[in-house]
Amino acid sequence: MEGGRNIVEDLVESILDYVRSDYTDYAVMINGEWGSGKTYFWNHKIRKKIESMQLNGKRFTTIYMSLYGISNLEEISKKIFIETTQLMDKNLRKFMDENEQTTIPEYAKTGLDMANFFGVTQNGNKVDYGDFFSTDDKVLCFDDLERANVDVIDILGYINNFVEHDHIKTIIICNEKELSTKLKSSNLEMKTFIATYLLDKQGELNKADKPMVEKIQDKIEHVFDKANDYERIKEKLIGETFEYAPKFDYIINGILMRYENNPDLIRFLRESTRLIISTFERSGTRNLRILKHALNDFRKVYEMVNKSYPNTSHRVMQTMLIFTIAISFEIKAGKVTKDKFVNIKDNEEYKAILVSSRVLLDNRQFYIKEFDNNYYYNFKSDYRFFKFIEYYVRTRIFDMKIFKNDMEMIRNTIDTENLPGYKRLLTEEYWKISDDEFGGVVDSVMTDVKEGNIELIDMVKIYAYFSYFSKKKLIDIDIKTLKNVFFTGMNLSSLKSKYCPNVEEELNKIAVENWNDDMEEILKYFNQLNTQLLEKQYKEKAEEIFKCIPMRMEEFYEKFDKECMNIPIFKYYDTFQLFQRISCATNEDIVLIKEKLLDRANMYPKEIEPEMKNIKQFKQVLDSYLEGKDTTIKIVMLKEFSKTLEVILDKYKLTFLPKKDEAVKKQ
Secondary structure (H helix, E strand, O other): OHHHHHHHHHHHHHHHHHHHOOOOOOEEEEEOOOOOOHHHHHHHHHHHHHHOOEEOOEEOEEEEEEOOOOOOHHHHHHHHHHHHHHHHHHHOOOEOOHHHHHHOOHHHHHHHHHHHHOOOEEOOEEEOHHHHOOOOOEEEEEEOHHHOOOOHHHHHHHHHHHHHHHOOEEEEEEOHHHHHHHHHHOOHHHHHHHHHHHHHHOOOOOOOOOOHHHHHHHHHHHHOOHHHHHHHHHHHHEEEEEEOOOOHHHHHHHHHHHHOOOHHHHHHHHHOHHHHHHHHHHOOOOOHHHHHHHHHHHHHHHHHHHHHOOOOOHHHHHHHHHHHHHHHHHHHOOOOOHHHOOOOOOHHHHHHHHHOOOOOOOOHHHHHHHHHHHHOOOOOOOOOOOHHHHHHHHHOOOOHHHHHHHHHHHHHHOOOOOOOHHHHHHHOOHHHOOHHHHHHHHHHHHHHHHOOOOOHHHHHHHHHHHHHHHHOOOOOOOHHHHHHHHHHHHHHHHHHOOOOOOHHHHHOOOOOOOHHHHOHHHHHHHHHHHHHHHHHHHHHHHHHHHOOOOOOHHHHHHHHHHHOOOOOHHHHOOHHHHHHHHHOOOHHHHHHHHHHHHHHHHHOOOOOHHHHHHHHHHHHHHHHHHOOOOOOHHHHHHHHHHHHHHHHHHHHHHHOOOOHHHHHHHO
């Protein structure tokens, strides 16, 4: 942090040295990325120091102009004139004759006609421009050079006019990276047209000595070499270029100053400075402007939560802060189209995408996983997607209904004093539970364990905690008794629980050391029950999907493609029922289903191997039905279906089952 302060103070001192110099015929440039705080730096660090400086008994006046959107040089003159008039009006002391106007310095000449236009006269006499346009006590600052709509070469030439002739101290603030992009890409169509025309005239167009694109590019650079013009005029005009890339810690105080009228918010933000900085760094951009907007949005979030849900925990507020900053950068820094988050309706769906192993049709799942890994790296929180914040940042509408839905969900699951004891163990560090509360929490958890009220994977986690508590003598229950209670509870829990696909990830959330020393039996039993839950899940899925044949085929194809290509779904459905359904389908659907089965066997042979026993049975049922049947188109289609099943089954004999002679050798 100290290093950042020195860099900034050195930069301020260098610019003040330039202003103090007796004679200069050059400007200085401050170069830095968009949103990195250059304008803030001018306003709060340089301008005030220049204006408080006394040199040979005189004070300096600064004139600041943003060139953003300026479309002609006249507008710059008008801006200088207006700025100067505002500054100097109260100091007007005398008037001058028309002849004396020749003393007006170069940079203000274009303001003359505008003086009449704006009516800057007093008692019908003309203003003494020579007085308030005196140049030796002015410092000009031009900001946003790269954002002007005038050719940058013309602007620099214009600025050079009064820097060289009037020796006015001039500071130019810009983002040179953007400037070079702009110089190369402006009027590209026109440049390409002219370059092609010239190449044609010179007979170069049809020569095959190098690629056409390269030829045109070379010709454009030769004829329209603005970049070189820029370098030439910059060399003449700019005496020194200072890079502005301050350490973030140094300027965060400046951003937080704006919240001083909200002491609770500023205290919370100051406590969370490290989180703000790490989230900002993880965004991969140096754009402080987006961060300012994000913190402003968070102020609204903070105030609404404190007003309507005052007992919300510190941890949830911190997660909201991370999320507000992260989502702001993702949406506003042009990194992602806004619709990546549109269809995620709540935290549960967000988490489901994270743990899902299936491949979706779009790349949203990959993006969400990257987003989560990036911004929540090393920050454990059960609730980390807030729809009301995402909606607010994306649409600028603070939707009270979404806000209430999210907050009620948070309150009922992870963030309330009435939270079940086991949830407290899983969502906050156990040592934060006070000694007075600890006994009550243990009793309530044991009751929920005995009644099987806890999700199966959470049972495993809680056993790790209780085993740890038992070893540390925090509870008076021995390990053997503990295991018996948990085995019984796990049986009851498995009747209500869902299959857990990401066991390792879930177990990584256990926050006690050496938790796996005593876990072998519990983990083994959990895996057994979890496998049963997967079987149950697949049976339900098979029932739901195969019921769509033959009447709701579009629904069948959609679900089958999305959910069943790489899972052995046929293992979980009765082969006779399957035969009845497929034999009632249209000929076209019979062909399509057959092709899908073949595709699956080629794409995911290992994953669907467990269903082959059922596929074999299905083929036997199909073949016995076809025996002796008169030939119709449907019968032909079903025979083709049977042949495809034969191809698939043969593939497995060859690929996965040992050949007879190999099996004999092994025996």
